[in-house]
Amino acid sequence: MSAASANDGIAELWIPGPTQVRPEILASCAEPMIGHRTPEMREVIAALDPHLHRAFGTDDVSHSVAVHSCTATALMEMGLRAVGPRVLALTQGAFSERFAEIAEALGKDVTRVASPLGARADLARAAKVLSDGEPFDAVTVCASETSTGALTSPEAIGAILANRRGARILMDVVTLLGAGPLELARHGIDFALAGTQKALALPPGLGLYAVSKDMLASAAPSLSYFLDLRLISRTHAEQKPPMTPTIPLLRALRKQLETITGGTLEREWLGMERREGAGEGGWALRFRRHRQMADRVTAFAKDHGLTRFGAAEGETSPSVTTLDVGGRDVKDLVAALTGRGFTIGTGYGALATSCIRIGHMGDHTPARLEALLEALGHLLGGAVPAQ
Ligand SMILES: Cc1ncc(COP(=O)(O)O)c(C=O)c1O
Incomplete structure (x- = not known):
């Protein structure tokens, strides 16, 4: 339907x-509550990862995937807390600007490469800034800038910023995850974040991310408990969330990811014949x-x-x-x-x-x-x- x-x-x-x-997804949010330290909950959390890897275009050798009971904005902060002080922020609208502002709020030394409103991120200029002068610890970029509708493709970001002298690429894919192809492992993206309330068509309240194993291993001390990249990634992998998660949303997410992977509804929505698009x-x-x-x-x-x-x-x-x-x-x-x-x-x-x-x-x-x-x-x- x-x-x-x-x-x-x-x-x-x-x-x-x-x-x-x-409505089916909303109904799944209304199922009777279960404890978060139960086998049922562990099963729900464990079931997410293969689908999330597919959505982010990662695998469990290149990246860890995880969910956290918070909004996407909190994950911007989580990623930034895990990197060093020098940040290059690519801005072309309100959400890429928010990434820069969070970096500033955390006391980072932020350099902006701004593009006119409506344009995509200025990758050529960013590449030049990254290759000249002092190295940066991280680059922030918003792939689908929701405030304007401009897309900066992850492929172009990975390719044009390839020579980045160790800077981590932190990418906002809030309105891209589930809407367009991502191949973050292939494009060398270290950290990508999204929420449930956009192209995954779920209620708001869960943040989703993928982080490269390399970034995870060398993450800076977070100075936060709630937004500690290492803690949340480790406890997700163990299916032992350190605080009570949004249990209804985790169940809804599992249901939705399984439905998407199955593809039956997609075929119906695209008006495809039964055997069309089978591959x-x-x-x-x-x-x-x-x-x-x-x-x-x-x-x-x-x-x-x-x-x-x-x-x-x-x-x-x-x-x-x-x-x-x-x-x-x-x-x-x-x-x-x-x-x-x-x-x-x-x-x-x-x-x-x-x-x-x-x-x-x-x-x-x-x-x-x-x-x-x-x-x-x-x-x-x-x-x-x-x-
Ligand atoms: C591109 C982008 N980034 C970040 C956010 C913030 O997400 P949240 O409201 O879940 O924190 C939004 C929300 O509209 C967004 O569109």
Whole structure:
């Protein structure tokens, strides 16, 4: 069933996260509670790792994967606590900027390489800064910048920053994990973090990460208990969380990861015949569906005279698109669309009054996207641009 077809009269959630959660997943969160030091809980935690490795594009030789009962922002801090003081921060929007601000809050010596809002991270300039002068301990980068919809591909990050003289690459994949392919082991990414409430289509509250064995082995003292990379990674591997985890979410995550890997729903959502795509795994189909929805939004925008903000061709996130609505009143447009059953986002920060954002991610289907675009198309047709 589509995530949104049974929604009790509440508008479907198409903001760039949190996003719509399927009723079956919500139901799994309501199962009777169990203790976190039980064999059942250990089994749930152990079952996650093979799927998480698939999602991050890692394996248990190259990286450890883990979950922690916290938001993605906390994991940015966790990664930064595990590296030395000199940080190169690539900024191109609100979330990459947040990474830099957390580094500053931790007292790091931060150098920014900033790109214009809407562009991808400036990898060429970062490569130059990394190769000249004093070496850095870490580079922070946001692959899918949710505030604009610009994508800086992990492949390009790995390739262009290959010569980084020991700096660890810490990557935010919050709106990329589960939406697009990641091959972090191949691209030499040391640490990548995400949350559950975006393309994995789960309620918020769990952070997910992959960390290279090398970074883990040489992690700096964290000066934190809750955000200690070594402690959380070790106790995850032992299936013994040191504090009470968000048990309902761990169960929901397991269910969702197994469903994605199985691929049956993906085939249904893509409208594929039974045997079509048989050789393609569930994750590949999920990425295909996300790219298809992103491309559809771009095509719709062209047809309706809207411009995609910033992101150039080939540099767009598979999960979120920002559209300039050409002088129309954004608040009115969003409210009218909610009235027609679909909640989308306004632009972020400085773009709040000029743009909308559509979060075409998670378990949203191409069929429901058509319904949303039809409703939006009606409104655009009738809407009078603001003076
Ligand atoms: C790219 C990106 N990074 C970080 C975050 C912060 O995640 P959380 O709210 O789970 O801490 C978000 C949330 O929207 C995001 O989109």
